[in-house]
Amino acid sequence: MEALDLETLVPAYALQLCRDVLHSEDHAMLRQAKEQHALDLDEAQLREGVQRAVLAELEHPWNQLFEDVSTDKAKKLSRSERDSKGIHSASYVYGEISFASFGLVFFNHLKDLKPGGVFYDLGSGSGRGVFAAAALHQFRKLVGIEALEGLYQASQVVLHKFVTESLHRRLIAHNTADPQCIPEISFFQSDFLEYDWSDGDLIFANSTW
Numbered sequence: 001m002e003a004l005d006l007e008t009l010v011p012a013y014a015l016q017l018c019r020d021v022l023h024s025e026d027h028a029m030l031r032q033a034k035e036q037h038a039l040d041l042d043e044a045q046l047r048e049g050v051q052r053a054v055l056a057e058l059e060h061p062w063n064q065l066f067e068d069v070s071t072d073k074a075k076k077l078s079r080s081e082r083d084s085k086g087i088h089s090a091s092y093v094y095g096e097i098s099f100a101s102f103g104l105v106f107f108n109h110l111k112d113l114k115p116g117g118v119f120y121d122l123g124s125g126s127g128r129g130v131f132a133a134a135a136l137h138q139f140r141k142l143v144g145i146e147a148l149e150g151l152y153q154a155s156q157v158v159l160h161k162f163v164t165e166s167l168h169r170r171l172i173a174h175n176t177a178d179p180q181c182i183p184e185i186s187f188f189q190s191d192f193l194e195y196d197w198s199d200g201d202l203i204f205a206n207s208t209w
């Protein structure tokens with residue numbers, strides 16, 4: 001496959017256009033993008049190229065959000081709380097998504113989503129899934145549910161950084177006509193087996209049950 005980067009395809013600021021291409025079932029639009037840029041690609045290759053460009057563009061601000069809550073730190077929080085509370089279930093073993101792999105799975109579901117839906121991460125850890133979903137689609141509401149207090153507190157730290165340090169602009173501006181309009185993001189310390197998440201349009205659960 002021909003190497004594609006965002007600048008080849010569209011100007012670097014045009015993530016909104018990329019999002020339209022990803023959502024689009026409009027074959028004329030895809031054809032036009034190919035012709036305009038003389039790309040010798042079929043539709044699937046074009047979509048894949050745009051997906052990779054979008055992920056590459058958003059990964060850095062997403063990583064910045066978690067500067068104070070590294071994977072290592074989250075693993076230690078989880079381990080010490082499980083040890084002190086005598087929790088031995090494999091369902092609580094900690095691990096995290098990478099932005100790229102989450103994105104590639106997520107893009108498979110884009111065509112089923114309309115702007116304004118509700119996203120849940122069941123077992124949200126430090127919140128990586130919630131903020132990746134916020135970056136990749138215009139959800140109205142995103143909720144993370146995490147049983148362990150230390151991880152729940154860590155996700156609150158990340159949420160505070162998201163709201164106060166303007167990172168939301170870089171992460172979600174392309175998703176909304178009004179960059180000031182931040183989706184409703186919340187985390188709850190709860191057992192997701194006892195939480196009502198039936199209003200969810202997309203439910204995510206990583207390595208837990």
Ligand SMILES: C[S@@+](CC[C@H](N)C(=O)[O-])C[C@H]1O[C@@H](n2cnc3c(N)ncnc32)[C@H](O)[C@@H]1O
Nearest residue numbers: 095096097123124125128146147191192206207
């Ligand atoms: C593999 S981690 C995934 C973290 C995050 N979703 C991610 O992908 O980056 C699974 C998380 O689910 C939590 N968990 C497991 N069972 C749970 C339950 N019944 N209710 C809430 N959280 C749970 C664990 O504490 C752990 O933080």
